[in-house]
Structures are given as C-alpha cells and as structure tokens.
Amino acid sequence: MNFKKKLKIGEFSQLMQVTVKTLRHYEQKGLLVPDEVDEWTGYRYYSIDQMQRLKTIRDLQRLGFSLDEIKDLCDSYSHTPTIRQLTEKIKETEAELKLLIARRNQLLDWRNARKEMKTMEKISIQSLPEIIVASHREVIPNYAAIGPMCVEKIGPEMQRLGCKCPPPGYCFTIEHNKEYTPTNIDIEYCEQVEEMGEDSAIIQFKRLPAVPKALCMKHIGPYERFYESFTEAFRYIEEHGLKPVGQHRTCYIDGAWNQEDPEKWLSVIQIPIE
Numbered sequence: 001m002n003f004k005k006k007l008k009i010g011e012f013s014q015l016m017q018v019t020v021k022t023l024r025h026y027e028q029k030g031l032l033v034p035d036e037v038d039e040w041t042g043y044r045y046y047s048i049d050q051m052q053r054l055k056t057i058r059d060l061q062r063l064g065f066s067l068d069e070i071k072d073l074c075d076s077y078s079h080t081p082t083i084r085q086l087t088e089k090i091k092e093t094e095a096e097l098k099l100l101i102a103r104r105n106q107l108l109d110w111r112n113a114r115k116e117m118k119t120m121e122k123i124s125i126q127s128l129p130e131i132i133v134a135s136h137r138e139v140i141p142n143y144a145a146i147g148p149m150c151v152e153k154i155g156p157e158m159q160r161l162g163c164k165c166p167p168p169g170y171c172f173t174i175e176h177n178k179e180y181t182p183t184n185i186d187i188e189y190c191e192q193v194e195e196m197g198e199d200s201a202i203i204q205f206k207r208l209p210a211v212p213k214a215l216c217m218k219h220i221g222p223y224e225r226f227y228e229s230f231t232e233a234f235r236y237i238e239e240h241g242l243k244p245v246g247q248h249r250t251c252y253i254d255g256a257w258n259q260e261d262p263e264k265w266l267s268v269i270q271i272p273i274e
Contacts, residue, residue: 006045016054031071064089122218123236128211133190134163134203140185143223147256154189157202164194172251215271222262229269246272
C-alpha cells in the first residue's frame with residue numbers, strides 16, 4: 001500500500017521558508033488550499049506535491065505577478081504565463097524601472113545637495129581686509145612648539161608693548177620654508193592689533209594689504225594633519241576652476257592655550273585665490 005507523506009502546516013512552513021500567516025492567506029485566496037484538514041482537530045496538512053505549487057507561486061510573485069494573476073495561472077491548463085502576459089509584465093516592469101531610476105536620481109541630487117551644503121559649511125570664500133599685525137618670525141623645532149611659543153614668548157612681549165587686539169581676535173602663521181619639513185620650521189606668527197607700535201627684538205609691526213578673495217577651510221585636529229585639509233582645499237580649488245595666488249595663512253581659533261584635546265583644536269586655512 002502506498003502512503004503519501006502529509007506535512008503539518010508548521011513543518012510545511014519551515015521547509016518552504018514561508019510563515020504560517022502567509023500560508024493561511026494563500027488558503028483564503030484559494031491559491032494553496034491544504035490537502036487535508038482534520039475535522040476533529042482542525043489541523044491542516046500539506047502534500048509533497050504542493051511544495052512545487054508553492055514554489056511556483058513564490059517564483060511568480062518575484063516576477064511581479066499579483067496573487068489574483070497567479071491564481072488564474074495556477075488554475076489554468078498550462079500553469080504558465082502566455083507570451084502576451086509576459087510582454088505586458090515586461091512593459092509594467094520597464095515603467096516601474098523608469099520610476100525607480102527617476103527616484104534614484106532625485107535621491108542622488110538631494111544627497112549631493114546635502115554634501116555640498118556640508119562642504120560649504122566647512123569651506124567658504126571670503127575677502128580678508130587690510131590689517132596691522134604684530135609679527136614674530138622664528139625657526140621652531142616642530143608644529144607642537146607653536147603653542148608654547150605663543151604663550152611663553154609672544155604673548156608676554158605683546159603685553160609688555162601694550163598691544164591692543166580688536167575682538168574677537170585674529171592670529172595666524174605663515175610658513176617660509178621652500179619645502180615641507182617636520183622639523184626646523186621657519187614660521188612667522190602674526191596677530192592683528194589696533195595700531196602700529198614700536199618694534200622690539202621679538203615683535204615687529206607691519207601692515208598687510210587686503211586679500212580680495214580667499215578660500216577659507218576649517219581644520220579640526222592637531223597641526224600634524226594639516227595636509228588632510230590642504231588636500232581637500234586644493235581639490236575644491238581645482239574642481240571650481242579657481243587659482244591659488246599668494247601665500248596661504250593658517251589661522252588659529254582653538255589650540256593648546258584653551259583646549260587640552262588636540263582632536264578638538266580648530267584652525268582655519270586661508271588661501272588667496274582668483
């Protein structure tokens with residue numbers, strides 16, 4: 001005697017990776033009715049043959065056929081879509097694809113606009129006015145020496161000379177090395193003051209001409225990573241058809257004098273452009 005294997009709904013669900021809720025929905029739609037329902041317990045049983053029917057239903061769903069369309073196909077003699085039905089489904093898919101492409105392009109535009117906005121928050125084009133500065137030029141051992149030089153030497157000397165700095169304060173450095181060197185850095189420190197003073201052995205006063213246009217880029221982190229911001233700044237200059245002219249300045253906002261964590265130091269690189 002040939003006994004057919006019957007699968008309980010839970011077992012059938014597990015083997016076919018379909019939830020019991022979905023199987024009950026298919027049953028309500030008349031798509032996949034259990035092979036047997038125990039009249040006493042109400043237990044639902046599925047046959048091995050129904051595995052293939054469920055596979056067909058899932059395959060057609062993935063191809064975009066609705067459950068009503070799938071029911072008609074499963075109830076038909078061939079159980080497969082006609083050429084006309086496939087052609088219609090291809091047309092529907094192409095229309096959906098156009099909509100998806102349009103949606104993707106809109107999302108890309110939106111994302112790029114947000115990126116540009118974020119970039120503009122970091123990079124700006126400004127004019128730098130003519131200013132008077134108290135200047136000190138020195139060869140320092142490394143970038144880390146900038147803080148101590150300002151605090152221990154330049155600050156006390158400017159105070160002794162009675163320098164007055166207009167708020168909120170503007171100080172920057174200019175490097176005079178012809179090439180990069182991590183040591184023995186020939187650097188000039190400049191801080192804006194209200195008026196010319198009398199030069200000393202440490203401080204010299206000078207008037208710097210206005211810069212009509214400068215790319216200003218924020219740099220957050222230690223000075224040893226300035227190269228990261230310079231890379232981004234010069235890429236921006238190139239992409240926007242600009243040209244660097246003159247000597248760049250590095251303006252210091254937050255540093256060792258008011259922020260212990262170097263990762264939070266804020267500087268602004270100012271590159272004259274045209």
